[in-house]
Amino acid sequence: MKSSRLISILLLLQTRGRMTAAQLADELEVSVRTVYRDVESLHAAGVPLYGDAGHSGGYQLLAGHRFSRLTDLYAGEAEALFLAGIPGAAAELGLGAHFVDAQLKLRASLPAPLRDHVDRLRSRFHIDAPGWYAENTEAPFLPGVAEAVRTSRVLAVRYRRWKEPTDVDRRLEPYGLVLKAGRWYLVAGPGPRTYRVDQILGLDVTDEEFDIPEDFSLPDWWAAHQIAFRARLHGGDALVLVSPDGAKRLTGEAARALADTGVPEPDGRIRATLPIESVAHAQHAFLALGADIEVLEPAELRDRLAETVSRLAARYGVTPPLPERTPPPRTP
Structure with missing residues (x-):
């Protein structure tokens, strides 16, 4: 367990740069004291890792130093990556070709025995997310919404809601997209509030940019939204x-x-x-x-x-x- 955590610390610092002990502790779900002990172990092993004190301090690797062998995948990790991808969702977002290219690159980077193992595994698992009785809803404006989410652009939409007046115009700041039971939902400010993407009747991605609140977390907000929704029911x-x-x-x-x-x-x-x-x-x-x-x-x-x-x-x-x-x- 400790060796896996040490590798995780190196990968986090390699990909994110400077991180404080508190940030590492939150990411690894351990105590700050445990992070201090792990850093001492890395120092003893000769890892070029140093830390700065102060408000803007933190740990980081020596400039230009990378651990290429850390990115080698174990069998379980390769299996998880290939099985977790949902090609249908990527295609709906307009990323189908990119998804295929990414899987090809990942597959090509694997050693031959592991590549053959993953190929066999993929032929035995299939992901079909929507429920049996879910209606086949189309969301023609989903790629445009996804582009606005990626570029932090304000949306001007024509939206159909359940109460009168049913068709309304809205200015939305797209915080993120959620795929739930085969249906896409847009979480957008002000509010934020939830909008069904398949109920968008017209869409214009404007040139206006916006900033998502620093304390906003899409997974946390969605989890709280689900709890509140069930309570209302x-x-x-x-x-x-x-x-x-x-x-x-x-x-x-x-x-x-x-x-x-x-x-x-x-x-x-x-x-x-x-x-x-x-x-x-x-x-x-x-x-x-x-x-x-x-x-x-x-x-x-x-x-x-x-x-x-x-x-x-x-x-x-x-x-x-x-x-x-x-x-x-x-x-x-």
Whole structure:
């Protein structure tokens, strides 16, 4: 582990130049004290590494010194690089040819045995990111948006949103692009806010430049955005009884809530509290489970489901059975 970390320090300094002990510690997810000890080990090994004190100080390699052998790839690293690339996404961004060229160069740099191993591995794995039922959305302006992201240029867009007025003009500062479940999202200021790229109706990449806030991190912002989005979807709870077969069909937040709150009942069903976005949304979602779920609360949701079932029974000419009732005790 330590030897791998020492190599990582050298690679970071070789590619980024001067870095402080705190920056190295953050990058390697270790303590600053550990970085100090690693630097001492590198000094003892004769590595031409020196540090400067002060506000603008830090560690760096002797000018012009590079460790070419450090960039040799291990088998696992080569596998990860070839398998992590998504050619479809690169093509959508207008980088398909560059992606192919980069893979050819990487492949050519590998020794023959490792090159053959990677070729075999690539033939056995295929990445298909979108879900089974995802609609095939086209985003004709994606290459232009990607170019604006790369060059930090302001966008003037015509955008279609879900509420009135649906078609609006926006001035956007493109901070970054996110590919989620086969769909591209633009994170842009002011705000920032999220925009579906496939909903852009018109695009003009202006000559105006902008600066992304120094404290902005696209992965961190997206993770927080996802958490907030899920919280907004949780508009209430439903107390339900779910059959074992129904439990297997629950997914996402509902499946997690079942695991957290589920209590077995004598009849084999599971009593649980499931999050719902709204009564109307839950009505459609729970109907898909048919008789494998029974809603106990809220009363409005239970009544809506009962009404829908009655209407379906009437449409198909079936008289719904009366609910089971416990017979009254006999009088001696």
